[in-house]
Amino acid sequence: MIAVRAGEIGKLGELFERHHGPLYGFFVHHTGDRTASEDLVQLVFYRILKYRHTYRDEGRFFAWIYHLARKVAADHFRRSNAAPRGTDPDDLNAVPDEAPHAADRAVTADDTARLHAALAALEPNQREMLVLARFQHLKHEEIARLYDLSVGAVKVRVHRALKDLRDIYFKLSREQTA
Amino acid sequence: MNCQRIQESFLDYQDGRLSPPDASAVREHLKVCLDCQREWAGLQEISLKLDRLPPVAPSPRLRTQFYAMLETHRRESDSHSPFVQMRSRFDRLFSALLPARPALQFALACLMLGAGLFFGTRFIHPAVNEETAREIEALKKQLASTNEQIASTNQLVTHSILQQQSTGERLKMVLASLDLKKGDQLVVSDLLSALAFDPSVNVRLSALEALYPHATMPAVRSAVAASLPRDPSPLVQVTMIDFLAASRDPAVSSTLEDVSRSQTYDKAVREAARRALAQL
Numbered sequence: 001m002i003a004v005r006a007g008e009i010g011k012l013g014e015l016f017e018r019h020h021g022p023l024y025g026f027f028v029h030h031t032g033d034r035t036a037s038e039d040l041v042q043l044v045f046y047r048i049l050k051y052r053h054t055y056r057d058e059g060r061f062f063a064w065i066y067h068l069a070r071k072v073a074a075d076h077f078r079r080s081n082a083a084p085r086g087t088d089p090d091d092l093n094a095v096p097d098e099a100p101h102a103a104d105r106a107v108t109a110d111d112t113a114r115l116h117a118a119l120a121a122l123e124p125n126q127r128e129m130l131v132l133a134r135f136q137h138l139k140h141e142e143i144a145r146l147y148d149l150s151v152g153a154v155k156v157r158v159h160r161a162l163k164d165l166r167d168i169y170f171k172l173s174r175e176q177t178a
Numbered sequence: 179m180n181c182q183r184i185q186e187s188f189l190d191y192q193d194g195r196l197s198p199p200d201a202s203a204v205r206e207h208l209k210v211c212l213d214c215q216r217e218w219a220g221l222q223e224i225s226l227k228l229d230r231l232p233p234v235a236p237s238p239r240l241r242t243q244f245y246a247m248l249e250t251h252r253r254e255s256d257s258h259s260p261f262v263q264m265r266s267r268f269d270r271l272f273s274a275l276l277p278a279r280p281a282l283q284f285a286l287a288c289l290m291l292g293a294g295l296f297f298g299t300r301f302i303h304p305a306v307n308e309e310t311a312r313e314i315e316a317l318k319k320q321l322a323s324t325n326e327q328i329a330s331t332n333q334l335v336t337h338s339i340l341q342q343q344s345t346g347e348r349l350k351m352v353l354a355s356l357d358l359k360k361g362d363q364l365v366v367s368d369l370l371s372a373l374a375f376d377p378s379v380n381v382r383l384s385a386l387e388a389l390y391p392h393a394t395m396p397a398v399r400s401a402v403a404a405s406l407p408r409d410p411s412p413l414v415q416v417t418m419i420d421f422l423a424a425s426r427d428p429a430v431s432s433t434l435e436d437v438s439r440s441q442t443y444d445k446a447v448r449e450a451a452r453r454a455l456a457q458l
Contacts, residue, residue, distance in 0.1 A: 016244050024236045038240040045244055049251055053269040054278070115227055134228050140189075159189050163217075166224040 015061075016045055022136055023069055029131045030073055032120045043072050063146055066138070070128065070146070077124060114176070118169040122161060129154070130161040181207075184214050188221055348372065349381050366392050370401045379411050386417055393425045403433045412444035419447070423454035431458050 020041055027037035047068050048055075055064060119127055129147070132138045133154075140158070144151045184207045190196045191204045208215055277283055369392075372385040392398045399422065406418045419437070422430045437443055438451035 012248060013245070016241075016248075020240065020244070021235065024240070025234050028234045034234070034236075038236050038243075041236065041240060042243055042247065046247060049248075053273045111227060112231060115231060134225070155189055156186065159186065162189075162221060162224055165228075166220050169224060169227070170220075 012045065012049060015048070019065060020045070023065070026066075026069055026131055026136055027073065029119060029135050030124075030128055031076060032116060036076060040069075040072050040076055044068050047072065060145075062138075063142060066132065066136070066146055073128065114169060114172050117172055118165050121168045122165060126157070126161040126164065129157055130165065133158045134162075181211060181214050184208075184211070185217050188218060192221070192225065348376065349378070349384055366395070366398060370398065370405075373402065374405045374408070379414060382409070382411070382414050383417055386414070386421055390421065390424075393421065396427070396429075399425050399427045399430060403430045406433060406437065412447050415443070415447045416450045419450045419454045423457045426458065428458060431455060434458070 023041045023044060024037055027040045028034055031037055031040070044065065048065070051068075055061075119130075122130065129143060132143050132146070133140070138146075140151050140154045143149075143158075144154045147154065149157075184204055187196060187200065187204060191201060194201075196204065208218055277286060366389070369385045369389050373382050373389065376382050376385065386402070389398055389402065402418055402421055406415055406422075409415050409418065415437075419434065422434065434451045434455050438448050438455060440448075443451075
């Protein structure tokens with residue numbers, strides 16, 4: 001990142017190769033929208049380029065990239081709440097298929113779908129922290145720095161998010177088996 | 179440890195981050211507490227399900243679009259546009275100079291605003307060139323001379339109307355002269371003339387009232403004292419005596435003594451003169 005900041009823009013490719021997968025996972029689990037997640041990952045790297053001069057070399061690139069990702073996700077939720085976006089039919093061939101597999105479609109009580117539905121039902125802030133802790137495997141100390149919270153507060157919130165997720169998941173299971 | 183503390187440490191216990199004594203305490207507690215066993219089992223189950231979620235991978239579109247964007251940026255930065263270079267330098271300069279934390283940025287902005295206000299009010303004054311200063315000075319002089327002209331016009335108008343015959347207009351002007359704060363010889367002499375010679379009691383009484391502000395002038399007091407024996411109206415005479423008593427001038431006491439003794443005056447006038455003498 002220091003090289004990118006100094007003007008070696010080509011080096012951003014290396015950062016992209018290293019981080020775009022986990023970032024995409026963060027956005028998919030947070031937004032539940034695979035197509036939008038690709039755009040959001042692209043937006044994070046665009047912002048890295050745009051604001052590269054503001055990066056401070058404190059060995060915390062990981063924290064900085066997730067700081068940008070959180071802002072991008074918040075903007076995305078604000079935009080989606082304000083105005084639903086239309087889809088150009090010509091783009092449909094180029095985007096990943098979000099529909100469940102044919103075998104899964106036959107079974108409505110599919111575990112994965114239920115878990116995604118439970119994740120989507122969580123509060124956005126709760127979901128974001130849970131995704132960072134469970135999918136991105138950020139340490140509690142790193143999340144605490146990101147949110148400007150104490151480590152204890154982060155543990156409590158992650159634990160509460162897990163409990164809420166479990167409750168929603170089991171409630172959905174009961175409803176689908178009933 | 180109670181159940182709440184045990185459940186709060188579940189995450190660290192799950193990740194193996196508890197110290198051996200704490201981990202042992204959690205294990206022992208789980209053996210005996212059904213609530214915590216249920217909680218732990220639920221947490222384990224949901225964690226396992228989360229871990230088993232299939233990994234997600236982006237489509238090739240993302241990589242294609244990213245490298246297209248990178249290429250566009252590279253071309254722009256290689257174009258050596260003076261504007262782009264200058265902006266880049268400014269960006270680097272400001273990012274080096276300014277603090278990164280928003281709270282510090284806010285504090286710095288407040289500090290700079292305060293300093294700007296302080297220096298602005300203390301050291302910067304509106305620039306006035308010599309020509310403007312001369313114009314202002316000339317206007318001030320012109321204004322002063324206009325004020326003087328207006329004052330003298332007022333006095334002239336007062337004087338001329340006092341000479342007119344109509345009692346109503348004379349009375350009006352005497353009352354108007356009450357507003358003249360500055361003693362002017364012409365107005366005072368007109369008021370004294372009105373007091374001495376005006377045939378209307380009302381005009382004479384009003385003139386006397388208008389003379390109150392000028393009672394400090396010895397000439398006014400002696401003129402009132404001289405008018406006193408000549409005035410035909412006991413009402414005006416009593417008012418004159420009150421005026422003289424209010425002036426506290428010992429020089430008028432001889433006039434008052436004469437009035438108090440002479441039988442030619444009305445009884446009320448004599449009485450008023452005695453009271454005034456007592457006051458003096």
